[in-house]
Amino acid sequence: MSDKSEMNNTAAQSGEEPIIRVSHLKEYFPINTGFIRTKPLKAVDDISFSIREGETLGLVGESGCGKTTAGRTILHLYKPTEGDVFYRGKPIRTKQDITEFRKHATMVFQDPYSSLDPRMTVADIIGEPLDIHHMYGSKQERRDKILELMDRVGLNSEHAARYAHEFSGGQRQRVGIARALAVDPDFVVCDEPVSALDVSIQAQVINMFDELQDQMHLTYLFIAHDLLVVRHISDRIAVMYLGRMVELADADEIYDRPLHPYTKALMSAVPVPDPKVARANQRVQLKGEIPSPLNAPSGCPFHTRCPYAADVCRESMPAFEEVEKGRFVACHRVKEVN
Numbered sequence: 001m002s003d004k005s006e007m008n009n010t011a012a013q014s015g016e017e018p019i020i021r022v023s024h025l026k027e028y029f030p031i032n033t034g035f036i037r038t039k040p041l042k043a044v045d046d047i048s049f050s051i052r053e054g055e056t057l058g059l060v061g062e063s064g065c066g067k068t069t070a071g072r073t074i075l076h077l078y079k080p081t082e083g084d085v086f087y088r089g090k091p092i093r094t095k096q097d098i099t100e101f102r103k104h105a106t107m108v109f110q111d112p113y114s115s116l117d118p119r120m121t122v123a124d125i126i127g128e129p130l131d132i133h134h135m136y137g138s139k140q141e142r143r144d145k146i147l148e149l150m151d152r153v154g155l156n157s158e159h160a161a162r163y164a165h166e167f168s169g170g171q172r173q174r175v176g177i178a179r180a181l182a183v184d185p186d187f188v189v190c191d192e193p194v195s196a197l198d199v200s201i202q203a204q205v206i207n208m209f210d211e212l213q214d215q216m217h218l219t220y221l222f223i224a225h226d227l228l229v230v231r232h233i234s235d236r237i238a239v240m241y242l243g244r245m246v247e248l249a250d251a252d253e254i255y256d257r258p259l260h261p262y263t264k265a266l267m268s269a270v271p272v273p274d275p276k277v278a279r280a281n282q283r284v285q286l287k288g289e290i291p292s293p294l295n296a297p298s299g300c301p302f303h304t305r306c307p308y309a310a311d312v313c314r315e316s317m318p319a320f321e322e323v324e325k326g327r328f329v330a331c332h333r334v335k336e337v338n
Contacts, residue, residue: 017089018050019187019219020074020105025083027066027073031294041294043069045243046083048320049328053186056213056220058234058251060227060266062290066243067223068110071189074221075107087187103133106180110192112172116164122175123160126150129182149178152215153208170201177208181216190222194229206233227270231255239263242301243293245320249327259329259338261306262286300332308337 025047028040044066051057059067072078074085076098085092092101106129109115116125126146129135136142147157153174164172173193180188190209194202206229212218224230230237231251238248239262247260258264265284286305291297297304303313312332320330331337 016052019053019088020221021050021086021089022074023048023084023086025070025073025085026081027069027078028081039294042243042296043293044073045293045296047240047243047245048083049238049245049248051187051219051221053219054213054217055235056222056233058230058237059221059223059240060225060230060237061240063225064290064293065240066293067225067240068191070240071107071191071221071223075105075189076101077107103183104185105187105189106183106185107189107191108173108177108180108193111196112169112176113196115176116172118164121161121163122150122155122167125164125175126178126182129179133183135183145182149181152181152212153178168201169197170205173197173205174208177205177212181212184216186217187219187221190220190224192224193222195224195226202229209233227266231270239266242291242296244301244330245328246302246330247328248320249324253327259323259327259334260302260331261308261337262302300330308333 025044026042027044028042030038031041033039047070049057059070061067069078073080076085076092087101087104090097092098120128123143123146126149127142130142130145136145146160150157150159155171155174155178159167159171164175167175173196177193193209194205197205209220209222210233213220220233222230222233234251236249237251237254239246239254239260241262247254247258247263249259254263255267255270258267265286268282268284288305291301291304297314299315300306300309300313300318303309306313310333316332318330318332320328323329323334
């Protein structure tokens, strides 16, 4: 177990308040289905979890499962339909709460090409959060902070006067990371921050996230679909399917002993570098397509593709409950199939 994991476990045992707590969070989008008729698209449907200070919680699942929407709703970039987000025990509800929260919580976006304003210089992009929150006393102090942030993420000072289109994808993402760190946050939502980058650059950026976490005492919600990346950086991993959370456990537990049938299928798809081990592994093939969140099936959302589905799975939603210490699963038959 890593030193960081030991520290987090100690904090949990001492009853320390988590830095972020999400309680029954829902995010529904009204979709027009006809003349003045709408139907809710349940992008995030009743999820609850907490993140301890200094840890990285990985959030994984197939495209369209609600990972990004969950991250944005936690930061109140989308107004929650229902539920609460607590920062250090305090609920985030009013405009004043949100403004104060955003001095401590930021986001690194997935696409470094569309998330940076092409009309602004790098210095102005990184300095924008400083301007919004009035975090400097003079122009020189502002410039010094910007140059310090650029140095932290591996950019040279002469890059400050350039525009985003003059940089590679990896450099643009470094600009986005510097912007996210400008307010000196303690919680960062990383929304698939390396998925748009070349494989050769991904490892450099992931290692930088690790170093920044140690240097600045950051807490991450790390959203990704690359399961190897998530395992490398995460202390715990949460798995989402069709807007709901189906499993949450320590990273090693999730990879070595998945309990939920969907998690088992996901983990069986992780590439293994050893050809002998890869040939011996049994790939779990899921049948059927992912249902639309606009027309989600009754009962357990996974029952239409689950090889263990029974009548109870079609009739009622399984509770997301602790089945072992620190391990949560939403499955009616979890004890029977493991």
